[in-house]
Amino acid sequence: MSDTKILLYILVTATVTLILRILPFILFKENAPTPKIITDLGKYLPYAIMAMLVVYCLKDVTPLSYPYGIPELISVAAVVLLHIWKRNTLLSIAIGTVCYMLLVQLIF
Amino acid sequence: MTKKFFKTVILNTLPVMTGYLVLGFGFGVLMSDKGIGIFWSFLASLIIYAGSMQFVLVNLITSGAGLIATAVTTLMVNARHLFYGISMVDKYKKTGRKKPYLMFALTDETYSLVCTGDTPSGINTHKYQFFVSLFNHIYWVTGSLLGATFGQVIALNTKGIDFCMTALFVTIFVEQWLTSSNKFPALTGLIVSAGCLFLFGKNIFLIPSMAIILIVLIVPRLNVKGEKK
Numbered sequence: 001m002s003d004t005k006i007l008l009y010i011l012v013t014a015t016v017t018l019i020l021r022i023l024p025f026i027l028f029k030e031n032a033p034t035p036k037i038i039t040d041l042g043k044y045l046p047y048a049i050m051a052m053l054v055v056y057c058l059k060d061v062t063p064l065s066y067p068y069g070i071p072e073l074i075s076v077a078a079v080v081l082l083h084i085w086k087r088n089t090l091l092s093i094a095i096g097t098v099c100y101m102l103l104v105q106l107i108f
Numbered sequence: 109m110t111k112k113f114f115k116t117v118i119l120n121t122l123p124v125m126t127g128y129l130v131l132g133f134g135f136g137v138l139m140s141d142k143g144i145g146i147f148w149s150f151l152a153s154l155i156i157y158a159g160s161m162q163f164v165l166v167n168l169i170t171s172g173a174g175l176i177a178t179a180v181t182t183l184m185v186n187a188r189h190l191f192y193g194i195s196m197v198d199k200y201k202k203t204g205r206k207k208p209y210l211m212f213a214l215t216d217e218t219y220s221l222v223c224t225g226d227t228p229s230g231i232n233t234h235k236y237q238f239f240v241s242l243f244n245h246i247y248w249v250t251g252s253l254l255g256a257t258f259g260q261v262i263a264l265n266t267k268g269i270d271f272c273m274t275a276l277f278v279t280i281f282v283e284q285w286l287t288s289s290n291k292f293p294a295l296t297g298l299i300v301s302a303g304c305l306f307l308f309g310k311n312i313f314l315i316p317s318m319a320i321i322l323i324v325l326i327v328p329r330l331n332v333k334g335e336k337k
Contacts, residue, residue, distance in 0.1 A: 010152045012182070016183055020190050021212060034198050042197060052321065054281055054298075075274075079275050100275075
């Protein structure tokens with residue numbers, strides 16, 4: 001693998017990613033008033049996106065074959081319940097992650 | 109720039125620190141496993157700065173997929189970043205010299221920390237957004253460098269630790285759910301993306317999900333009035 005080739009692969013990936021990240025800001029300029037539809041989307045999209053990201057993180061779960069998504073189900077449930085109960089972000093994440101690690105390392 | 113400011117930034121980015129150090133480490137290890145030098149791991153994490161895509165990139169490089177296939181794959185895997193931009197257009201206005209960097213550094217995790225536009229009280233919002241972005245970037249690059257350098261030496265059983273990213277998103281989702289009066293956007297996101305995952309499979313479901321979420325949120329816009337309390 002030549003260095004030039006590796007560099008080109010990295011540059012292409014970086015460029016496409018950058019374009020995707022800045023495109024909305026180029027389309028909707030700083031000094032022009034933002035169209036109402038975009039302001040609205042700015043308000044509602046974060047809720048929908050966060051749900052989408054959760055699904056995205058769980059996309060490799062296999063509900064129909066071993067371990068049937070059980071470690072994920074238990075750990076996500078733990079995070080949700082703990083967060084509703086204590087409302088402490090770091091605590092929910094820490095306990096949820098430890099719970100998941102124990103499950104996949106020791107049980108499943 | 110007080111101590112309190114940085115303490116807040118570090119505390120709020122702690123979950124991302126854990127995740128990025130570990131996942132970045134994994135990326136560095138994978139790169140050096142494939143015989144790709146430390147500098148390339150560093151460069152990739154510095155200028156691409158998109159976790160899952162960098163893992164895919166290692167495969168693309170080693171299989172010799174070609175630059176066009178790489179561009180198309182990046183487009184598919186990272187199209188979700190368009191969404192982040194759209195929802196930050198307004199919130200990143202008037203950020204001045206910080207703006208180019210804020211736009212570049214908008215990863216999933218950074219987005220999840222800045223998307224609501226809320227900042228801990230007494231803290232300058234734009235400065236907070238900037239340093240959250242910067243710190244996350246530093247964690248990611250550091251993790252990659254460590255992995256590329258020491259990957260073969262250290263063997264810790266960290267299996268499952270990447271769940272901290274899932275837990276971060278779940279926590280934010282629950283927090284948003286509890287504080288918003290209108291559950292429609294959250295439910296839309298959940299049902300549409302789960303449905304698309306089922307219908308289209310895990311490789312391409314994000315694209316149809318995004319299209320349908322946009323349509324559902326735009327079309328009956330008059331019914332959607334879920335301001336935050």
